[in-house]
Amino acid sequence: MEDFSFEARVLNTPYEKADVYHSLSMPVYNTAAYEFDSAEDMEAAFCGRTTDHAYSRITNPTVQYFEDRIRMITGAMGVTALNSGMAAISNTLMAIAYSGANIVTSRHLFGNTYSFLLNTLGAFGVETRFCDLTNPAEVRKHVDQNTCAIFLEVITNPQMEVADLKALSTIGKEAGVPLIADTTVVPFNIFKAVTFGVDIEIVSSTKYISGGATSTGGLILDYGTFDWSNSARLKDVSALIGSQKAFTFKMRKEIHRNLGAYMTPQVAYMQTLGIETMSIRFERQAATCLELAKELQELENIESVNYTGLPGNPYYDISTSQFGPLPGAMLTFNLASREACFAFMNKLKLIRRATNLFDNKTLAIHPASTIYGTFTEQQRVAMDVDSRTIRLSVGLETVNDLLTDIKQALP
Structure with a gap:
């Protein structure tokens, strides 16, 4: 499917399992739990030895299909769908931040993002370092061995500031720091974040994707481009699962499960339809x-x-x-x-x-x-x-x- 257009890939993302009725639209699985044929199968699902669904706070077939569509059109290694853009931001930063760490960013941020960084993470001992992200020399001065992320909005709202993503990515790579970008204002069909050095892409799917403001949602896209063995928070996971897969493993196996913000099947269905016309x-x-x-x-x-x-x-x-x-x-x-x-x-x-x-x-x-x-x-x-x-x-x-x-x- 890689050789096909954006629209063709969106419309022809295959189901993980064939639908028994050959439905052209992914069914909405309005269920909390799933039955197993045996206690052994149940154990295997809960312990992560199979990909079978166990509980819809963790995974759901309709949500998984929406994630698969995003993966198909972006080439992301891992995609996690949550119930808002702020959930995507907070889950991402909770996965990598720790007491004593700092996040380098701009003051030109969405109000709740600014508050989350300064007030919510600040209460747990995470420092936010504000600087001019359009000035690479200033960014370099703020990045140190305790920096866990360079974070930005690709076009700030409402200041409409644009930083050089490749320059920020270079700084991050030199320091062993991931570049995390909220790309909500420009959709996947015109902007390929990974080609500009973005390691983790965050999107409020409430916006372009939902198609008429029908629902709220958020997406975390992991391109598998960062070596997480450099991360103080994820180096142990990297040793266990591999340095490129550590972030998504941590997200899927711990963070989103514990914070409980997974997307609902009803929203996933509406946004699966919305992205078809995006x-x-x-x-x-x-x-x-x-x-x-x-x-x-x-x-x-x-x-x-x-x-x-x-x-x-x-x-x-x-x-x-x-x-x-x-x-x-x-x-x-x-x-x-x-x-x-x-x-x-x-x-x-x-x-x-x-x-x-x-x-x-x-x-x-x-x-x-x-x-x-x-x-x-x-x-x-x-x-x-x-x-x-x-x-x-x-x-x-x-x-x-x-x-x-x-x-x-x-x-």
Whole structure:
């Protein structure tokens, strides 16, 4: 299947076992437990000597098929599906972090990711080292023998910053540190994370994959490219199972089982269907986003437009080299003030006032008062979250319809 297109691989991922009724869609296995023919078979499943399902908090046939589809289209060695993007982030970092370790990252992070690193992991003795990830020299200064990961969002939200992934990967390899990237804003069909040196890829499948915001989910993709014998947390597992397989082994055999955030079969079914149309939806949404960004630049009441696919954007060159000409379907623009942003949003008629990204509908949000609303002003300033910024997640509407709505809502 490797020689086939993205769409062909998505649509033709084989079942692990043939369906007795030859169903073209993977059935939804709404069950908690599975019966065994013998006590010996049951023991073998529970002790990991077979791949038989035992309990749906650990594995489920419908979820496994969704994981198999992701593996088929990405080439990842291991895929774990969980119930949210934050579950994917937290499970990943819990698998490698330890008291006394540090994680090197940017202050330009999603609000809950920032809080998880600083507050949740911080309470267990894990240090978060914030630095400018677009400056390799500064990153090198922050990485040391206790660094367990370099972590970033490939396009930050809402700052729209893009770091050089190959440069960060080089730093990581020199120091024996994995590069972990949240790639949610650019889907698999246009971006191959592993080719840019990403070792562990994290995706909120709630976004592009779900297909219309039908469900929440998260994915952890392990490309088998990192030598985990260098990891203080995973070196013992590496000796047992092999250095390339240690992370996924730890994730599947301990972390996700103990934290209990495995994806449900109902969500896996909906997202299995959603990914079938992801490529065509993305092409429409991203093309509309680029055209809309160009049009917004011409409106006098909009002070600035931020989309890394715009020539003249400070990250245009690195964005284009990593993501191509259509770097996602999210843009931001600034108005004169916080009050102007609220007045604009209150006048919208077509565009929905809602959080989330990459719904079929176009969504508008004021990040400073919502996603970062519980942060202090000092924290927002440090994170470059501007109170004058509106974020748009562009849906499937036409450019003309969106532009008409935006124009009538502007002062």
